[in-house]
Amino acid sequence: MLPRVALSPPQLLRSMALSPSRHAAPVLTERCFVAELAGSELVYFTCWSGSGPPAPGGSVRPRGFLPRPGRCYSFCIDAAQSLRERVRAARLHKQLQQKLSQAPFGAGCQVLPLLSYCPTDAAAAPEKGFLVQVAQAAPETERSLEELLRLHLPAPAHLCVYQEAEDGQLWRALWRLKGAAEGKERLGRARVVTAPRPDRHPAASHLLDGAVFCSREAARRVLEECMALIPEAKAVLDLVDKCPDLPKKGDFPVIVIEGLDATGKTTVTQSLKDSLNAILLRSPPSCVSQWRKTFDDEPTLIRRAFYALTNYIVASEIAKESTKSPVIIDRYFHSTAAYAIATEISGKVSDLPPLHHPVYCWPKDLLKPDLVILLTVSPEERIRRLQGRGAEKTREEAELEVNSFFRQKVEESYRRMENPSCQLVDASRSREEVFENVLHQIKKHFPS
Known part of the structure; x- marks a missing residue:
C-alpha cells in the first residue's frame, strides 16, 4: 500500500493546534516546515490557530513565500515506518515531482521542495513534499492539482491552500479531498508564521x-x-x-x-x-x-x-x-x-x-x-x-x-x-x- 499524504486526521489536530475555546492560550503547532526558495534561500514556517497573538517574534509572516497576486499549495507524504514503505514513498515522491513538472503545472507554476519536521523530536523522520507557487490564482490549476492528488494518493488526500488576507496576514486552509463528484471539505484554518531556524537542517x-x-x-x-x-x-x-x-x-x-x-x-x-x-x-x-x-x-x-x-x-x-x-x-x-x-x-x-x-x-x-x-x-x-x-x-x-x-x-x-x-x-x-x-x-x- 502506498504511503498516505501527510496530515491524517490525528495529525491534523496536532498540526493545526486548535484551541478548545477562543480564549484558550494559543499553542504552536508540533510540525514545522522548510521550503527552498529561489536562490537556495530556506524559509522556515509553521501554523498558528490560537485566538491571541503568537509568542514574541512569532507573528512574522514568512518572506518570499506567496507570489502576488498568486496563491500557494502544499502537501507532504507521511514518513514511512518500514523500509518497504520508505522505498514506495520515495518512488511516489519522485513520480509526483515528475507530474508537477509537466502541463498544466509547468507554465506559471514554481514547484519547490518542502520538508515537514517535528522540532521537538529530532528522531522523527521528516516528511517530504512540495510547495507549489502559482503566479496567478487560477481555478483550473487548483482543480488539476486536486485531481493529481486524488489519482496518486490513497484517499482521503489532503491539500493545503495559502492565501493572503486583507490585513496582509498569510493563512493556510487545510482541505480533505473527497471523490471527484463529492468535492472537498475544509478541515481547519491557521495563520502562517515564521518558525525558528533550527540549529541543524531537519534532514x-x-x-x-x-x-x-x-x-x-x-x-x-x-x-x-x-x-x-x-x-x-x-x-x-x-x-x-x-x-x-x-x-x-x-x-x-x-x-x-x-x-x-x-x-x-x-x-x-x-x-x-x-x-x-x-x-x-x-x-x-x-x-x-x-x-x-x-x-x-x-x-x-x-x-x-x-x-x-x-x-x-x-x-x-x-x-x-x-x-x-x-x-x-x-x-x-x-x-x-x-x-x-x-x-x-x-x-x-x-x-x-x-x-x-x-x-x-x-x-x-x-x-x-x-x-x-x-x-x-x-x-x-x-x-x-x-x-x-x-x-x-x-x-x-x-x-x-x-x-x-x-x-x-x-x-x-x-x-x-x-x-x-x-x-x-x-x-x-x-x-x-x-x-x-x-x-x-x-x-x-x-x-x-
Whole structure:
C-alpha cells in the first residue's frame, strides 16, 4: 500500500493546534516546515490557530513565500515506518515531482521542495513534499492539482491552500479531498508564521542509510526491497554477493583521485597509471554501467544505495589488484557521499551538517585507500572546460552547471570528509604542473 499524504486526521489536530475555546492560550503547532526558495534561500514556517497573538517574534509572516497576486499549495507524504514503505514513498515522491513538472503545472507554476519536521523530536523522520507557487490564482490549476492528488494518493488526500488576507496576514486552509463528484471539505484554518531556524537542517539527522550508507548491508537492504519494482536491482545484488566481505588491501599503494567534472581527473588518473605502472579503476565500475541510467532516474534513497554498492564492487577489485601493483581509482566513496549530502540538504553551504558529523566518515566495512586527492578549479574555469564536451551527464552533474549553491555544497562536503580526508590540489594550472603537484602529494605520503 502506498504511503498516505501527510496530515491524517490525528495529525491534523496536532498540526493545526486548535484551541478548545477562543480564549484558550494559543499553542504552536508540533510540525514545522522548510521550503527552498529561489536562490537556495530556506524559509522556515509553521501554523498558528490560537485566538491571541503568537509568542514574541512569532507573528512574522514568512518572506518570499506567496507570489502576488498568486496563491500557494502544499502537501507532504507521511514518513514511512518500514523500509518497504520508505522505498514506495520515495518512488511516489519522485513520480509526483515528475507530474508537477509537466502541463498544466509547468507554465506559471514554481514547484519547490518542502520538508515537514517535528522540532521537538529530532528522531522523527521528516516528511517530504512540495510547495507549489502559482503566479496567478487560477481555478483550473487548483482543480488539476486536486485531481493529481486524488489519482496518486490513497484517499482521503489532503491539500493545503495559502492565501493572503486583507490585513496582509498569510493563512493556510487545510482541505480533505473527497471523490471527484463529492468535492472537498475544509478541515481547519491557521495563520502562517515564521518558525525558528533550527540549529541543524531537519534532514541532517536522517542522512545515514537514507542517502549516505554507512554499510554494505544497509544499502543492500534497499535494493532488496526494489527487486519487484526494478528488475535491474537483482542483477546488481548478484554482483555484490560475489564480492568478499571485508576485503583486505594488498601491499601496494591505493590512491583515489576525486573532483567535479572537468577538473582533470581523467588526465591525471591516466598519467598516474602510466607513470606509476599502476592499475586504473573507476567507480562505478564498467560492469554496472549499463544500469546507471536506470538508477539515476530513481529517487535518492534508491539511487544512492546503488552507488554505495558499486563502491563495494570496486573494493573487491582494489583488494585483488593492490597485491600486484599500485592502484589508481577515478572516484570512490567520497564522491558518492558528497553528491548525496548536497542533494538531500537543501539551501546553501551554511545548511550542511557541521564538521565531524558521522555522515562525513568512511564506512567501517569498506576497503579504505591510502590517499585521496581532490582536484579543484574555479567555477569559471570548470565551465570553460565543460563547453563543447557534449558528454552525457547525470541529473546531479547537470545541476552543477546551473546551480552554483549545489556545486558549493558538493565541494564543501568533499572538504569535510574524514578518515581519510581529501588532500587538495589546484587543478587550474597546466597539465604538467597539476601532475607534478599530484606526484608531490603522493611522494610526501609515501616517502620511500
